[in-house]
Amino acid sequence: MASIIIGSQWGDEGKGKLVDILSQDYDIVARCQGGANAGHTIVVDGKKIALHLIPSGILNERATCVLGNGLVIHLPTFFKEVEGLKQKGIKYENRLFVSDRAHLVFDVHQICDQLKEAELSNGASNDSIGTTKKGIGPAYSSKASRGGLRVCDLFHFDIFKKNLTRLVENKRKRFGNFEYNIEEELKRYEGYAEQIRPFVIDSVYFMNQAFKDGKKVLIEGAQSTMLDLDFGTYPYVTSSASSVGGACTGLGIAPNKIVNQIGVVKAYTTRVGAGPFPTELHGDEAEALRKEGGEYGTTTGRPRRIGWLDVVVLRYTGLINDFTELNLTKLDVLSNTPEIKIGVDYKYNGEVLKSFPASLEVLAQCEVVYETFKGWNTNLANCKSFDELPVEAKVYINRIEELTGRRVKWIGVGQDRSSMIIKP
Known part of the structure; x- marks a missing residue:
């Protein structure tokens, strides 16, 4: 069965530390929502390790870590964190996986995030939401409007190219002709398609098979309940379900699989x-x-x-x-x-x-x-x-x-x- 660690306030409660401690007793540590707008700092033997996308459970070499379908993933950030793990001697091969159904955050989403914040503030900072400008909201917006691209789309690149071009054209209709080199972005993502392939799994099957096999699962919530899109102080919230319900939709698991809800x-x-x-x-x-x-x-x-x-x-x-x-x-x-x-x-x-x-x-x-x-x-x-x-x-x-x-x-x-x- 699964336990979930959830923030009970407006974030930054220190969830990563408890995930790190408890993950020593779990087989799988999974994230279910959010993106690189999350931040966990863990201190081990006086050394700080900061993570944004990768679950804090990666420090337990016996645990398998999963980025679920509910996340929006900026691949340059993902690979930068992987490189950081490598430099610190943390083994991640065959124990770090990404859902094929997770949506992608592109640089165009980050540009639009900044443009939207500037539009809202219009000289009055208290009117803006105060996002991290990591493109998370615009990526979820693309997902909800059925214009987003997923990890699995990378492996059908002709269609991927057409759909990313359409996404950029739609954003330019909304925000004007901002500077953005679509050809350079496409070239980068053609390379990322091969780079990400070893990490990609059918996470819905993987998670449910893990339960069937009797594995212990720890779910790592990002942001916190008071930032939940439905239950937080709307509109000053994040763009995903950061309460317990997000674990079910963000990992493709049934509610009865979660037996412990730990509030930080x-x-x-x-x-x-x-x-x-x-x-x-x-x-x-x-x-x-x-x-x-x-x-x-x-x-x-x-x-x-x-x-x-x-x-x-x-x-x-x-x-x-x-x-x-x-x-x-x-x-x-x-x-x-x-x-x-x-x-x-x-x-x-x-x-x-x-x-x-x-x-x-x-x-x-x-x-x-x-x-x-x-x-x-x-x-x-x-x-x-x-x-x-x-x-x-x-x-x-x-x-x-x-x-x-x-x-x-x-x-x-x-x-x-x-x-x-x-x-x-």
Whole structure:
């Protein structure tokens, strides 16, 4: 059966670290959605490894890694990451595979991503979505409008050439005659067709055969539930289903195959780009946490926005994903914070809301109700068990469990793979 690791906030919760740790016990690690707009940084023995497309499970040499049909893949980025694995001595041959049904991201998609953001901002940055400009949204748009190209199309290059030319012509009708050399792109992809061939599989058959053979599967979610196209703070969201439902459509597996939904929760909240953020902090307090937590995007390098933990968000994403367990990350970052808050409710027109509102207009008028906790002012780096944590940290964790109704099983107290406490 399968377990899935899902972000419970607006991304950057530290999912990659848990995937890396848990993948040691799994046969297959699969990604189901998103593209190179995802970013996972893993620290092993003090060395940082940043991944965008390739699952974090690649560091476990016993695990097979799969990029599922729900992804959109920019092949130059894929091959750059493969080269990075090779340089670090990480073996990937015969254990890294790409779905033949995955859609392709072209440079034209990235150009259109930038043009769309510029069009939205029009001099007012708060009107733009704040995408990574990696072409993900335009690629999913091509897919939804039935004009996209898939990995399997590379092996029928005459048809591929005709369809890519048509895609570019359609984008020029929409955005004008931007600079783009279609002949150079086609020449590159003719080479990529042979380069990618050893990685390509029928992932739907592969995944379902793996279940039939009794393999253990770990699904690595990208982005997070509050960025989900349906359930996030639309339109300030990603372009795919980044909650548990995306695993079924993005890998071609039935819902009953997923038996564990692990929610990853940062001990405070961050988000990158534009969009609402009810518990957001500003000024020196935000900057201190940003610096302490190294809160800069793995993919973009942009400084992340910082806020207190928001339990309204966690209860909402818990409903959608039915988390069986939680991984609380970056607890150590709060160690120098004398007073810590948790947003426990939203009030709108004087009444407490039952759940997270769909309307951004309503959300903008909500008042956050907070509970305040005493900080612990203690370095957690040497804590190896829950009992060794300061009492104030235990109070904070226990209250998160009470407010969410979910068990916290893993607690991150440092960057390294070994800095993870398992709560009894």
